[in-house]
Amino acid sequence: xxxxxxxxxxEVTEMGQEVTLRCKPISGHNSxxxxxxxxxxxxxxxxxxxxNVPIDDSGMPEDRFSAKMPNASFSTLKIQPSEPRxxxxxxxASSTKDSYGYTFGSGTRLTVV
Amino acid sequence: xxxxxxxxxxxxxxxxxxxxxxxxxSNSASQSFFWYRQDCRKEPKLLMSVYSSGNEDGRxxxxxxxASQYISLLIRDSKLSDxxxxxxxxxxxxxxxxxxxGTTLTVKP
Numbered sequence: 001x002x003x004x005x006x007x008x009x010x011e012v013t014e015m016g017q018e019v020t021l022r023c024k025p026i027s028g029h030n031s032x033x034x035x036x037x038x039x040x041x042x043x044x045x046x047x048x049x050x051x052n053v054p055i056d057d058s059g060m061p062e063d064r065f066s067a068k069m070p071n072a073s074f075s076t077l078k079i080q081p082s083e084p085r086x087x088x089x090x091x092x093a094s095s096t097k098d099s100y101g102y103t104f105g106s107g108t109r110l111t112v113v
Numbered sequence: 114x115x116x117x118x119x120x121x122x123x124x125x126x127x128x129x130x131x132x133x134x135x136x137x138x139s140n141s142a143s144q145s146f147f148w149y150r151q152d153c154r155k156e157p158k159l160l161m162s163v164y165s166s167g168n169e170d171g172r173x174x175x176x177x178x179x180a181s182q183y184i185s186l187l188i189r190d191s192k193l194s195d196x197x198x199x200x201x202x203x204x205x206x207x208x209x210x211x212x213x214x215g216t217t218l219t220v221k222p
Contacts, residue, residue, distance in 0.1 A: 042213075056209060101159040102157075104156035
């Protein structure tokens with residue numbers, strides 16, 4: 001299994017631009033999570049999906065952030081417009097069951113200048 | 114108060130030492146517990162689940178104390194390669210897990 005695949009690995013963009021992060025979960029995993037990690041705030045859950053349906057998006061910072069999961073093998077996290085404070089590492093993770101833990105992708109390191 | 118609290122460290126120990134990390138959680142309804150390891154500039158990776166009966170995986174032992182709401186991780190015979198940040202994770206059975214801020218371990222020759 002290739003694991004959770006995220007793209008791009010690095011993204012540098014100018015303030016105000018739209019950013020789209022992509023994730024392919026492990027086949028057969030029915031839950032998908034988007035996390036953001038910064039030195040100041042640690043790992044924060046942004047949103048998670050169960051069977052492609054958004055279950056909890058209370059962690060999404062504001063309306064500039066949106067996430068979709070059109071099918072079981074693909075999800076996107078979009079930031080529009082991006083701001084310098086959005087600079088962070090964004091991780092996608094997937095799992096089959098709460099008690100099994102998560103498998104994380106390698107992350108996307110986003111820098112907004 | 115944070116849902117999951119860890120001593121951030123850093124813990125600096127010599128090779129071969131035994132080191133223990135503790136983590137406390139605030140929600141008594143929490144159901145699943147884990148330790149993850151995160152290397153610098155890498156993604157978190159599941160190290161082990163934690164059960165009330167305690168569980169061991171080689172040099173690593175994890176314990177859960179539900180009454181006191183804490184989780185521990187013991188590393189025996191530390192190796193240089195154990196240097197990393199160790200994240201305590203708690204799941205309330207709601208589908209989402211809460212991560213602690215991590216404890217940094219550096220094992221020195």
